[in-house]
Amino acid sequence: MQILKNKTNIDFIGKRKPALFLSTVLNLAIIVGIAAFGFNFGVDFAGGTVVEVKFDHPITAEEVRERAEKGGLPDVSVQNIGAAEENTFLLRMGGVTQLNEESGAKGKEALEALGGVRNVYSDLPNGIIRFRAAQPMDSDAIKKAVESAGIGVQEVRDLGEAQGGTGYDYQVVASGMADRVFAALNAGLEKPDFEQRRVDYVGPQVGKQLRNRGIMALLYSMVAILIYVAFRFDFKFGPGALLSMVHDVIMVAGYYLVSRREFNLTAIAALLTVVGYSVNDTIVIYDRIREDMAKYKGKPFAEVINIAINDTLGRTILTSGTTALSLIGLLIFGVGEIFDFAMAMLVGIVVGVYSTIYIASPLTIWLDERAAAKEARLRASGNMDHQQPNAA
């Protein structure tokens, strides 16, 4: 059995200009789209809280949102995950604890109203309110005061008398957003009709750090692969490989942009894997071009490349096809980020084949032609500078 029975003889190189034009337009559109609309950053990068709940009866995302709203949580985004009959939802909101600037100010007022309280300080990143009181206070009273400001209290810490007898120190640890979500969903119910399956908090600073690290990882790996390709092949193969990698990464980023799926750490992993994988096809063809260059000496470079692409077309389709085949299970059974990962890989595999043929190879030709033209120009001008390297 064979996919391509007879040897193909498609003029890929002849159609390189329209293809290149199309790719450039698409890529620019994606970059503009990212700048204009941005990714739908997940909590990994944006910071915030995500909880996953599974209900034991059929319910729609809209109904879940209404319930959260009734329970006093207006700014929750609710998203269905997995099959509809699984009744599983992701609830996402900004902030890690119930303590924010607004509620912290209210909490401060409420505490000061108790009398003798001073030095109230809201430690927002950690969700802790610290203060000093003139006399020992009752933990329950403190808890009530803070809760009246709309901040759930997890714990009141009695730190004892401050040194020098200047007062008594207390800390109030605010509950996390997750608790508030569960409480809101639970409001008015005897016992919860849902199961708490997963909680993710990511602090805002960590989110920024993770995002920067992800971008750096992408750049590092592209540079490292470029160095390897330049080292293993001729230098003129380098730019083609690099540009096709960049193309593939932008296209896969385009998947996350257009689908509005969450862009998170797994998405970075998908992009990195695409970088490592898409260059594989490029290498298969480069290897063949190098082999054919020795075999067909005298033929124009563009023609040699066309032969190489046609010769390897069958195996390029096959290798990409088998990899895509292995992803089918993940596409069917994967939910959430794993589904997105498989989908992004699929996009990466398809555009990887395309970019090898229409970007990596033409760019190599173009560089070759430019070098040849430069050499010819030098000869014509009679400049016989021997330091000029021979680009052939």
Place this chain on the structure above:
Amino acid sequence: MDRGWWWKFGLIVAVTLGSIWFLIPTYYSLVVLDRDQRNNLAVLEERMPAWAPPAKYRLNLGLDLQGGIHMVMRVDTKTALQKRTERRAQQIVNYVNDKKLGEVTADTDPEKLEVTLTAKDPGTMDAIQKEVLATFTDFKEVSRSGASLVLVQDESQANVFRTEAVDQAMLVIRRRIDKWGVAEVDVRKLGADSIQISLPGRSNAEQAKELVGTTAQLEFRMVDDSNPQFFAQLLQATPPPAGSEITLTTEGGFPQLQAPTREAIIEYTKDKVPENRVVLTECIANPVKKNECTSYRSYLLDKNVPLTGESLASADANISQLNEPEVNISFDPAGAREFERLTEQGVGRRMAIVLDENVQTAPNINEKISGGSARITMGRMGGRTFEEWLGEAQTLALVLKAGALPAPVTVGEIRQVGASLGDELIRKGGLAAVLGLGLVILFMAIYYKASGLIADLALVLNGLLILAGLAFFNATLTLPGIAGFVLTLGVAVDANVLINERIREELGHGKSARAAVDQGYDRAFWTIFDSHVTALISAFILFFTGTGPVRGFATTLIIGLLASLFTSITVTRVIMTYFVHGRNAKIVSV
């Protein structure tokens, strides 16, 4: 068949059997043992046959698959360093004043960690500069003009301080977690300023916030020695509940309650102590594994906390003139006054040093101590070696510092997965892997016939090798790791596609079966090698930059790619060679 072939064949058989052998602990831990025993190495070791590999070589399930909490805490070393600069600046000013070198004021620049000293009388500055630089060696001169001198924290010293700040925060966090009584906890450093904590099987993410909060974990409390027989009488009056295993011990020098858990003692003594008193416990460390407590002993302490770690300025372990280890501590001025008052009133009594509600030590107060400096001697040497004895002093110093100089710690991320979700993810991940790989295997067998079956065999071996490799490195299988597993095998089979296509091509050129196979492998080798190297490059970068589950993905990818070089090329070639050379097959079934 030549000798080289037999060697390779032997290697393949050995690798196959070896990887199956290495998967025995994984099989027992995931299939044979009950889920709550899954991570219990002792039980695992007991159940496995004697010839199995050590239990530690097993594939762990990631927290996303078995349920649990993954946390990253960030240590704010920058703030800590700024505070330290301010403290040191004040010390410099005090030093100059004490030595009567002149009169200076100090300004600190928190961004650059610089201290600017300005002398009232410019004439004194030369002497001050010389003395200060000779004494405060952690500072370097930046510039000097007339009456002002700019100093900066020495970078290497600052780095040492940063590392220490993270180590101390780690110690504090570990002790606070120990208080929860969690069996398996993994606390490790992540990068320069973060601490990663894994708590398998835990489900209360809210509790994690107890780990942050930076003040007053360290307390100095007076021990109530007014009735040394307090615990003995208590035990006589009220027998402890059955099963609590509370006993009386005098090993500590006076009667104390002893129990295997902290809760047992706290529960039992609740509401049974005099007013303004509180019972706290001391952890008796396991002599082998220092991080575990074999038992807990009770102390009756004053409820009032007169002095906290905030007042502590420094703590260092030293060896005294009598060649005994001791810990030297010093307080800030306010703390020094309070400490003097306490020791004056408490001569003959004991003062407990309490860190996060755990009594660390309770030295005797021998005399009134003024001046804000004190020595804690480490008691009798007993059965300890000198190194152990000194080690205890160093640990105590670190504990004291941990309470005294904490860099602020903030919650970076908390990821918590419920156990039922974990089970579902394992099931779905397994189904996805079986379906995806089944399709690939089927396709190869149909498309390449016998050669496809050989590639399939290699694929199965590759899968085995990945699992065994993960088990050998004691790596963790995460949900993205399962995706990585599937994807790696999908990529691995590419190598066989390349080889088989090349063989077809060579056969098309009219070559003999033998020549076609040999050339197919030779020509395809470098292509396969190059594509594996590029994939490995991005996998390694992902490994070094990723955290948690994503790192599990990268690990799987790396092991899979390395294994694939062996299975896709060597293994299939040995089998193919057997047919075309050994059996002299004239037709290659591709």
